[in-house]
Amino acid sequence: MDAIASMSKASLQWLVDTDAAHAASCAKRLGCKDSAVAADCFSDPAVDAVIIASVTNSHYSYIKAALLAGKAVYTEKPISHDPAELLEIVELAESTRLPFMVGYQRRIDKNFLELQAQCAGGAVGQLRVIKCCSRDNPLPPLEYLRVSGGIFCDMLCHDIDMIHFLSNQVPLEMYAIGHCYNADIAAMNDIDTVVVSMKFASGLMATVDVSRTASYGYDQRVEVFGELGMVSAHNVQENTVVVATERGYVAPRAQWSFPQRYQAAYPSNVSQFADLVRDKAVEEPAILRRHIDLERCTAAAELSWLLGTPVKLDSVDGLRHHLSHHLSTPLAAPPPTVDTAA
Numbered sequence: 001m002d003a004i005a006s007m008s009k010a011s012l013q014w015l016v017d018t019d020a021a022h023a024a025s026c027a028k029r030l031g032c033k034d035s036a037v038a039a040d041c042f043s044d045p046a047v048d049a050v051i052i053a054s055v056t057n058s059h060y061s062y063i064k065a066a067l068l069a070g071k072a073v074y075t076e077k078p079i080s081h082d083p084a085e086l087l088e089i090v091e092l093a094e095s096t097r098l099p100f101m102v103g104y105q106r107r108i109d110k111n112f113l114e115l116q117a118q119c120a121g122g123a124v125g126q127l128r129v130i131k132c133c134s135r136d137n138p139l140p141p142l143e144y145l146r147v148s149g150g151i152f153c154d155m156l157c158h159d160i161d162m163i164h165f166l167s168n169q170v171p172l173e174m175y176a177i178g179h180c181y182n183a184d185i186a187a188m189n190d191i192d193t194v195v196v197s198m199k200f201a202s203g204l205m206a207t208v209d210v211s212r213t214a215s216y217g218y219d220q221r222v223e224v225f226g227e228l229g230m231v232s233a234h235n236v237q238e239n240t241v242v243v244a245t246e247r248g249y250v251a252p253r254a255q256w257s258f259p260q261r262y263q264a265a266y267p268s269n270v271s272q273f274a275d276l277v278r279d280k281a282v283e284e285p286a287i288l289r290r291h292i293d294l295e296r297c298t299a300a301a302e303l304s305w306l307l308g309t310p311v312k313l314d315s316v317d318g319l320r321h322h323l324s325h326h327l328s329t330p331l332a333a334p335p336p337t338v339d340t341a342a
């Protein structure tokens with residue numbers, strides 16, 4: 001919200017948070033009106049666009065209400081964990097032709113943009129292997145994790161989006177293994193460490209390792225191996241000073257967490273959205289529709305972990321009943337047997 005408040009192409013009208021005291025103090029600082037009820041903002045004719053960054057399980061209903069009220073929408077990920085709700089929002093964004101963006105800020109990070117440009121420009125030829133490493137730091141608060149949708153929906157979705165950004169391909173099959181080291185996370189039936197591999201029709205293979213913590217700082221690296229070479233994006237360090245002594249070389253730590261690492265990317269994303277609103281433009285249909293593929297990949301990975309077997313993307317719908325905790329409206333009773341080799 002600070003980014004909008006300081007932007008010349010938009011002005012902040014409302015700050016809405018169900019924590020009314022928090023809304024009031026933020027609004028006072030940012031110089032706008034406040035409310036604990038989103039309808040106050042959605043019904044205000046002075047509002048052209050809304051930014052949704054509330055708790056994950058509130059996104060769907062806010063996006064829907066905002067689009068139906070004729071407002072452009074920028075939302076934090078995810079749209080919804082429920083594929084029916086996700087499709088409904090994608091179709092609503094298409095039919096209203098209102099500017100709509102989901103915040104996958106890695107796509108606008110300058111390092112990953114350059115990585116993508118190198119891949120798209122043919123620097124390494126045909127892509128053969130993509131390796132992503134995504135380790136959060138510090139461990140998010142337990143109250144956040146409880147409503148996050150779990151490590152697959154909350155974290156892996158970013159890596160799947162990055163692999164799609166780099167390759168413009170959707171995998172055929174996913175295989176995931178995982179473990180939980182943290183007892184509080186285990187008590188939520190979630191895990192804190194995951195390794196996922198995926199195979200694509202072109203022959204491309206990708207792996208992602210995801211962790212809720214990394215004791216040495218936020219760790220997000222990507223390597224792309226192709227027929228002509230290798231291109232990689234490394235962590236951003238706190239500074240560039242290396243101390244060399246007889247004991248060896250001591251380099252600075254990686255930046256502490258995502259607000260530091262993506263300090264420039266978040267406002268750039270919002271600025272991009274403000275341009276869409278100003279120009280009354282919409283994202284390309286393929287960019288909007290990709291959210292449907294990304295959710296299916298995330299579901300396939302989680303199903304693979306749950307079932308202990310590789311899961312083909314085209315078998316996900318038949319297995320979704322195993323993920324019914326994600327759905328607002330649980331699916332009907334599961335079929336009697338599971339054929340994951342289909």
Ligand SMILES: NC(=O)c1ccc[n+]([C@@H]2O[C@H](COP(=O)([O-])OP(=O)(O)OC[C@H]3O[C@@H](n4cnc5c(N)ncnc54)[C@H](O)[C@@H]3O)[C@@H](O)[C@H]2O)c1
Nearest residue numbers: 016017018019053054055056058076077078103105144258
């Ligand atoms: N793209 C990224 O890198 C990234 C990073 C962090 C968080 N996120 C996403 O941002 C969202 C918020 O995450 P956070 O870490 O800021 O969470 P948070 O728990 O710190 O803050 C959520 C805020 O929403 C408010 N809130 C809760 N329920 C609400 C409701 N129904 N209506 C309005 N306000 C409500 C809370 O009072 C709180 O102020 C999550 O959906 C998360 O997935 C994305």
